[in-house]
Amino acid sequence: MEQSHIVKESIEKKGLEQLVILGAGYDTRAYRIEGLRKLKIFEVDHPDTQSTKMERLKKAFGSLPDHVVFVSTDFETETLGQRLLNSGFDKSKKTLFIMEGLVMYLPPESIDDTLFFIVKNSGKGSTILFDYYPESVVDGTCELELGKNIRKFMIQQGEPLKFGIKEGMVETFLAERGFSRVQNVTAEEYKKMYFHGVNKDREVCSLLAFTHATIE
Ligand SMILES: C[S@@+](CC[C@H](N)C(=O)[O-])C[C@H]1O[C@@H](n2cnc3c(N)ncnc32)[C@H](O)[C@@H]1O
Numbered sequence: 001m002e003q004s005h006i007v008k009e010s011i012e013k014k015g016l017e018q019l020v021i022l023g024a025g026y027d028t029r030a031y032r033i034e035g036l037r038k039l040k041i042f043e044v045d046h047p048d049t050q051s052t053k054m055e056r057l058k059k060a061f062g063s064l065p066d067h068v069v070f071v072s073t074d075f076e077t078e079t080l081g082q083r084l085l086n087s088g089f090d091k092s093k094k095t096l097f098i099m100e101g102l103v104m105y106l107p108p109e110s111i112d113d114t115l116f117f118i119v120k121n122s123g124k125g126s127t128i129l130f131d132y133y134p135e136s137v138v139d140g141t142c143e144l145e146l147g148k149n150i151r152k153f154m155i156q157q158g159e160p161l162k163f164g165i166k167e168g169m170v171e172t173f174l175a176e177r178g179f180s181r182v183q184n185v186t187a188e189e190y191k192k193m194y195f196h197g198v199n200k201d202r203e204v205c206s207l208l209a210f211t212h213a214t215i216e
Contacts, residue, residue: 005194006129006212010096011035014125017093018042020084022114023075023102025049030068031057037067042089044080047072075110081117091121099130104138104161111163112177119178119215126215128179131208138164147207170211179213 007029010016017039021027024043030036043050050072057064064070071087073080085091097118103111118128136142137151138161154161165173171182185193187206195202 007033007096007098008035010127011039015094016096017123018090018095020044020089020095020097022080022097022099023105024053025101026053026056027098027100029098031061031065039067040088040090041068042071042084042087043068044071044073044084046074075106075114079117080114081121084117085121089121092123093126094123095126097122097126097128099128101131103130103132103163105159105163107162115174115177115179122215124216127212128215129210129212131210132170133161133164133207134209135164135166137161137207142207144207146205150205150207165209170209174211174213178215180216181214183212185210 007016007019011033012035018041019030019036019039020042021029022044024045027043030041030043043053045053050070054064054070069087071083073083099114106114115128118126133150134142134147137147140148140151142148142151151161170184174180174182187204187208187210190210191204195204
């Protein structure tokens with residue numbers, strides 16, 4: 001997914017000081033977006049995924065880039081907070097937390113732990129950015145064929161979906177956890193906003209929604 005405009009805007013207009021990419025996978029923003037080299041970036045991921053990425057980065061660049069700190073964590077068995085604080089995360093800084101392609105794979109209690117940590121340990125004006133499925137896709141009550149198929153496919157893959165947000169409830173969900181200024185974008189809106197020119201035929205799953213919210 002291309003949410004890099006929020007990253008760029010956060011650097012250029014909103015004084016972003018720190019970037020944390022949770023469930024970073026093979027995200028390459030840290031290495032390709034101008035302006036990010038001057039920030040401290042934390043890539044947090046499952047040890048299995050992260051070790052493979054680190055090997056590939058070493059091959060590509062000769063060594064690991066200095067501006068990125070790699071934090072290996074299993075969100076299901078460890079709490080993000082201590083790992084991040086022990087790795088040099090500065091809780092007074094204005095931070096953007098990206099959780100892309102992540103929350104749907106985590107149990108609700110891990111998401112609550114993570115959001116709780118973020119709210120309690122981030123500088124004023126810090127934000128979160130994530131994509132999610134409606135709860136009905138996750139609990140099997142979605143009546144759309146696509147929703148049923150996604151759920152079934154992920155079960156077959158051995159990565160069942162674990163978390164979704166009730167349709168129309170993202171603002172309440174986030175407000176209850178301490179976030180405000182919630183901006184929610186549907187897949188259709190997202191496509192209209194960003195998929196132009198060479199990207200015009202790119203696919204985005206029509207059931208995904210994308211949310212940006214602030215800690216004031
Ligand atoms: C679908 S990939 C998304 C990767 C990347 N954010 C992107 O959008 O391309 C899911 C990522 O979440 C990570 N992940 C899933 N479950 C996790 C867990 N329990 N603890 C830590 N990371 C996890 C995986 O290692 C993987 O990097």
